[in-house]
Amino acid sequence: MGERLYEGKAKIVYRGDEPGVYLMEFKDDATAFNGQKKGSITDKGVVNARLTARLLRLLEERGIPTQFLATAGERMLKVRELAMVPVEVVVRNVAAGSLCQRLGVEKGREFSPPLVELYLKDDSLGDPLVNRHHLRALGKSDDATLDRMEELAGRINEVLRPFFRERGLELVDFKLEFGRTPDGEIVLGDEITPDTCRLWDAATRESLDKDRFRQDLGGVEEAYAEVARRVMDGG
Numbered sequence: 471m472g473e474r475l476y477e478g479k480a481k482i483v484y485r486g487d488e489p490g491v492y493l494m495e496f497k498d499d500a501t502a503f504n505g506q507k508k509g510s511i512t513d514k515g516v517v518n519a520r521l522t523a524r525l526l527r528l529l530e531e532r533g534i535p536t537q538f539l540a541t542a543g544e545r546m547l548k549v550r551e552l553a554m555v556p557v558e559v560v561v562r563n564v565a566a567g568s569l570c571q572r573l574g575v576e577k578g579r580e581f582s583p584p585l586v587e588l589y590l591k592d593d594s595l596g597d598p599l600v601n602r603h604h605l606r607a608l609g610k611s612d613d614a615t616l617d618r619m620e621e622l623a624g625r626i627n628e629v630l631r632p633f634f635r636e637r638g639l640e641l642v643d644f645k646l647e648f649g650r651t652p653d654g655e656i657v658l659g660d661e662i663t664p665d666t667c668r669l670w671d672a673a674t675r676e677s678l679d680k681d682r683f684r685q686d687l688g689g690v691e692e693a694y695a696e697v698a699r700r701v702m703d704g705g
Protein backbone atom coordinates (compact mmCIF):
# COMPACT_ATOMS: atom_id res chain seq x y z
CA MET A 471 0.00 0.00 0.00
CA GLY A 472 1.33 3.42 -0.88
CA GLU A 473 1.42 6.77 0.87
CA ARG A 474 -1.61 7.86 2.89
CA LEU A 475 -3.04 10.78 0.91
CA TYR A 476 -6.10 11.74 2.91
CA GLU A 477 -7.88 10.72 6.09
CA GLY A 478 -11.49 11.75 6.54
CA LYS A 479 -14.10 10.93 9.16
CA ALA A 480 -15.10 7.60 7.62
CA LYS A 481 -12.39 6.74 5.09
CA ILE A 482 -8.67 6.78 4.38
CA VAL A 483 -7.30 7.15 0.84
CA TYR A 484 -3.89 5.70 -0.08
CA ARG A 485 -1.87 5.89 -3.25
CA GLY A 486 -2.12 2.55 -5.09
CA ASP A 487 0.65 0.48 -6.62
CA GLU A 488 -0.15 1.54 -10.19
CA PRO A 489 -0.36 5.07 -11.62
CA GLY A 490 -3.86 6.53 -11.56
CA VAL A 491 -5.04 4.10 -8.88
CA TYR A 492 -5.98 4.89 -5.27
CA LEU A 493 -7.07 2.60 -2.44
CA MET A 494 -10.01 3.67 -0.31
CA GLU A 495 -10.33 2.13 3.17
CA PHE A 496 -13.63 2.27 5.06
CA LYS A 497 -13.39 2.82 8.82
CA ASP A 498 -15.82 1.85 11.58
CA ASP A 499 -15.63 5.41 12.97
CA ALA A 500 -18.90 7.32 12.88
CA THR A 501 -19.46 11.04 13.32
CA ALA A 502 -22.50 13.27 13.14
CA PHE A 503 -23.38 16.95 13.45
CA ASN A 504 -20.16 18.05 11.78
CA GLY A 505 -17.98 15.88 14.00
CA GLN A 506 -19.54 16.95 17.33
CA LYS A 507 -20.92 13.46 17.96
CA LYS A 508 -18.33 10.70 17.66
CA GLY A 509 -18.57 6.94 17.95
CA SER A 510 -17.95 3.67 16.24
CA ILE A 511 -20.28 1.26 14.48
CA THR A 512 -18.96 -2.32 14.60
CA ASP A 513 -18.16 -3.65 11.11
CA LYS A 514 -19.51 -0.48 9.42
CA GLY A 515 -16.34 -0.29 7.31
CA VAL A 516 -16.84 -3.81 5.97
CA VAL A 517 -20.55 -3.25 5.25
CA ASN A 518 -19.96 0.14 3.63
CA ALA A 519 -17.12 -1.11 1.41
CA ARG A 520 -19.30 -3.99 0.24
CA LEU A 521 -22.34 -1.75 -0.39
CA THR A 522 -20.33 0.89 -2.23
CA ALA A 523 -18.75 -1.76 -4.46
CA ARG A 524 -22.16 -3.26 -5.28
CA LEU A 525 -23.85 0.08 -5.97
CA LEU A 526 -21.02 1.65 -7.98
CA ARG A 527 -20.84 -1.54 -10.07
CA LEU A 528 -24.60 -1.26 -10.67
CA LEU A 529 -24.22 2.36 -11.78
CA GLU A 530 -21.33 1.44 -14.11
CA GLU A 531 -23.55 -1.25 -15.67
CA ARG A 532 -26.12 1.48 -16.34
CA GLY A 533 -23.56 3.69 -18.06
CA ILE A 534 -22.77 6.07 -15.20
CA PRO A 535 -19.01 6.70 -14.81
CA THR A 536 -17.69 6.05 -11.30
CA GLN A 537 -14.32 5.76 -9.57
CA PHE A 538 -14.83 2.03 -8.86
CA LEU A 539 -12.23 -0.43 -10.17
CA ALA A 540 -12.31 -3.51 -7.89
CA THR A 541 -12.60 -4.70 -4.32
CA ALA A 542 -9.28 -5.09 -2.48
CA GLY A 543 -9.85 -6.78 0.86
CA GLU A 544 -12.90 -6.67 3.06
CA ARG A 545 -12.87 -2.95 3.85
CA MET A 546 -10.87 -1.61 0.90
CA LEU A 547 -11.70 -0.63 -2.69
CA LYS A 548 -9.40 0.01 -5.60
CA VAL A 549 -10.58 3.26 -7.21
CA ARG A 550 -9.53 5.70 -9.92
CA GLU A 551 -7.40 8.68 -8.97
CA LEU A 552 -9.66 11.72 -8.74
CA ALA A 553 -9.29 15.40 -7.96
CA MET A 554 -12.46 15.90 -5.92
CA VAL A 555 -14.82 18.78 -6.66
CA PRO A 556 -15.43 20.47 -3.26
CA VAL A 557 -19.21 20.28 -3.66
CA GLU A 558 -21.72 17.84 -2.15
CA VAL A 559 -24.77 17.17 -4.32
CA VAL A 560 -27.81 16.16 -2.25
CA VAL A 561 -30.83 14.59 -3.98
CA ARG A 562 -34.09 14.51 -2.01
CA ASN A 563 -37.06 12.34 -3.00
CA VAL A 564 -38.80 12.78 0.35
CA ALA A 565 -38.39 15.61 2.87
CA ALA A 566 -36.31 14.76 5.96
CA GLY A 567 -33.34 15.99 7.94
CA SER A 568 -31.89 19.47 7.56
CA LEU A 569 -34.44 20.49 4.92
CA CYS A 570 -37.33 20.15 7.38
CA GLN A 571 -35.52 22.24 9.98
CA ARG A 572 -34.37 24.90 7.51
CA LEU A 573 -37.61 25.43 5.60
CA GLY A 574 -40.30 24.10 7.95
CA VAL A 575 -41.30 21.39 5.47
CA GLU A 576 -43.15 18.44 7.03
CA LYS A 577 -41.11 15.21 7.16
CA GLY A 578 -42.30 12.69 4.58
CA ARG A 579 -43.44 15.13 1.89
CA GLU A 580 -42.61 13.78 -1.57
CA PHE A 581 -40.77 15.81 -4.20
CA SER A 582 -41.48 15.14 -7.85
CA PRO A 583 -39.19 15.89 -9.55
CA PRO A 584 -36.61 15.29 -6.83
CA LEU A 585 -35.09 18.31 -5.12
CA VAL A 586 -31.37 18.80 -5.82
CA GLU A 587 -29.20 20.91 -3.50
CA LEU A 588 -25.54 21.95 -3.52
CA TYR A 589 -23.39 22.21 -0.40
CA LEU A 590 -19.84 23.55 -0.16
CA LYS A 591 -17.61 20.77 1.19
CA ASP A 592 -15.80 22.53 4.02
CA ASP A 593 -15.73 21.00 7.51
CA SER A 594 -14.62 24.24 9.14
CA LEU A 595 -17.83 25.90 7.87
CA GLY A 596 -20.08 22.87 8.50
CA ASP A 597 -20.71 22.21 4.76
CA PRO A 598 -23.05 25.19 4.12
CA LEU A 599 -25.87 25.15 1.56
CA VAL A 600 -24.81 27.23 -1.45
CA ASN A 601 -26.01 27.97 -4.96
CA ARG A 602 -24.17 28.16 -8.28
CA HIS A 603 -23.55 31.85 -7.91
CA HIS A 604 -21.60 31.24 -4.69
CA LEU A 605 -19.57 28.38 -6.22
CA ARG A 606 -18.75 30.44 -9.32
CA ALA A 607 -17.89 33.59 -7.38
CA LEU A 608 -15.64 31.67 -4.96
CA GLY A 609 -13.94 29.78 -7.81
CA LYS A 610 -15.02 26.42 -6.35
CA SER A 611 -16.66 25.12 -9.53
CA ASP A 612 -18.06 26.18 -12.90
CA ASP A 613 -21.35 25.80 -14.77
CA ALA A 614 -20.21 22.99 -17.08
CA THR A 615 -19.02 20.89 -14.12
CA LEU A 616 -22.15 21.60 -12.07
CA ASP A 617 -24.43 20.82 -15.04
CA ARG A 618 -22.70 17.48 -15.48
CA MET A 619 -22.81 16.65 -11.76
CA GLU A 620 -26.52 17.48 -11.55
CA GLU A 621 -27.28 15.46 -14.70
CA LEU A 622 -25.42 12.44 -13.29
CA ALA A 623 -27.08 12.88 -9.87
CA GLY A 624 -30.52 12.72 -11.51
CA ARG A 625 -29.59 9.59 -13.48
CA ILE A 626 -28.10 7.97 -10.36
CA ASN A 627 -31.37 8.57 -8.51
CA GLU A 628 -33.29 6.97 -11.39
CA VAL A 629 -31.16 3.83 -11.04
CA LEU A 630 -30.95 3.65 -7.25
CA ARG A 631 -34.52 4.51 -6.28
CA PRO A 632 -36.15 1.53 -8.04
CA PHE A 633 -33.23 -0.73 -7.07
CA PHE A 634 -33.84 -0.01 -3.38
CA ARG A 635 -37.64 -0.07 -3.78
CA GLU A 636 -37.45 -3.64 -5.16
CA ARG A 637 -35.69 -4.50 -1.90
CA GLY A 638 -38.31 -2.90 0.35
CA LEU A 639 -36.30 0.28 0.96
CA GLU A 640 -37.35 3.87 0.28
CA LEU A 641 -34.43 6.04 -0.88
CA VAL A 642 -35.41 9.24 0.94
CA ASP A 643 -32.31 11.31 0.15
CA PHE A 644 -28.59 10.94 -0.42
CA LYS A 645 -25.34 12.85 -0.85
CA LEU A 646 -22.95 12.43 -3.76
CA GLU A 647 -19.43 13.68 -4.41
CA PHE A 648 -17.77 13.85 -7.80
CA GLY A 649 -14.20 14.16 -8.98
CA ARG A 650 -12.20 14.71 -12.11
CA THR A 651 -9.94 11.99 -13.56
CA PRO A 652 -6.48 12.94 -14.86
CA ASP A 653 -8.18 13.00 -18.34
CA GLY A 654 -10.68 15.58 -17.15
CA GLU A 655 -13.72 13.31 -17.02
CA ILE A 656 -16.23 13.99 -14.20
CA VAL A 657 -17.04 10.73 -12.42
CA LEU A 658 -18.87 9.71 -9.26
CA GLY A 659 -16.52 9.36 -6.28
CA ASP A 660 -16.85 8.72 -2.55
CA GLU A 661 -19.36 6.16 -1.21
CA ILE A 662 -23.01 5.16 -1.36
CA THR A 663 -23.92 3.72 2.04
CA PRO A 664 -26.32 4.19 4.97
CA ASP A 665 -23.84 6.89 6.12
CA THR A 666 -24.67 9.00 3.06
CA CYS A 667 -28.24 7.92 2.22
CA ARG A 668 -31.50 8.00 4.16
CA LEU A 669 -33.15 4.61 3.69
CA TRP A 670 -36.53 3.83 5.24
CA ASP A 671 -38.14 0.42 5.42
CA ALA A 672 -40.86 0.77 2.77
CA ALA A 673 -43.52 -0.91 4.94
CA THR A 674 -42.80 0.52 8.41
CA ARG A 675 -41.01 3.81 7.41
CA GLU A 676 -38.41 2.93 10.06
CA SER A 677 -34.93 4.44 9.49
CA LEU A 678 -32.30 1.89 8.41
CA ASP A 679 -29.43 4.37 8.15
CA LYS A 680 -27.15 6.73 10.07
CA ASP A 681 -30.15 8.56 11.56
CA ARG A 682 -30.24 5.67 14.07
CA PHE A 683 -26.77 6.79 15.24
CA ARG A 684 -27.50 10.54 14.93
CA GLN A 685 -30.69 10.26 16.99
CA ASP A 686 -29.56 7.50 19.42
CA LEU A 687 -32.33 5.18 18.24
CA GLY A 688 -30.32 1.98 18.93
CA GLY A 689 -30.04 -0.98 16.57
CA VAL A 690 -27.44 0.80 14.42
CA GLU A 691 -25.33 -2.25 13.51
CA GLU A 692 -28.50 -4.26 12.86
CA ALA A 693 -29.84 -1.58 10.48
CA TYR A 694 -26.61 -1.47 8.44
CA ALA A 695 -26.54 -5.29 8.32
CA GLU A 696 -30.18 -5.38 7.18
CA VAL A 697 -29.50 -2.91 4.33
CA ALA A 698 -26.48 -5.01 3.29
CA ARG A 699 -28.54 -8.19 3.42
CA ARG A 700 -31.30 -6.74 1.23
CA VAL A 701 -28.87 -5.19 -1.26
CA MET A 702 -26.52 -8.17 -1.53
CA ASP A 703 -29.21 -10.88 -1.47
CA GLY A 704 -31.58 -8.88 -3.63
CA GLY A 705 -34.53 -9.39 -1.27
Ligand code: 5GP
Binds near residue numbers: 558566643665667
Ligand atom coordinates in the same frame (compact mmCIF):
# COMPACT_ATOMS: atom_id res chain seq x y z
P1 5GP B 1 -29.24 16.53 5.53
O1 5GP B 1 -28.96 17.77 4.74
O2 5GP B 1 -30.71 16.29 5.70
O3 5GP B 1 -28.47 16.47 6.81
O4 5GP B 1 -28.66 15.31 4.66
C1 5GP B 1 -29.26 14.93 3.44
C2 5GP B 1 -28.67 13.59 2.99
O5 5GP B 1 -27.32 13.77 2.61
C3 5GP B 1 -28.66 12.53 4.09
O6 5GP B 1 -28.89 11.27 3.48
C4 5GP B 1 -27.26 12.59 4.67
O7 5GP B 1 -26.84 11.33 5.13
C5 5GP B 1 -26.44 13.04 3.47
N1 5GP B 1 -25.37 13.98 3.84
C6 5GP B 1 -25.38 15.32 3.75
N2 5GP B 1 -24.21 15.85 4.17
C7 5GP B 1 -23.44 14.82 4.51
C8 5GP B 1 -22.11 14.72 5.03
O8 5GP B 1 -21.37 15.70 5.20
N3 5GP B 1 -21.67 13.45 5.31
C9 5GP B 1 -22.44 12.35 5.10
N4 5GP B 1 -21.94 11.13 5.43
N5 5GP B 1 -23.69 12.40 4.62
C10 5GP B 1 -24.18 13.62 4.32
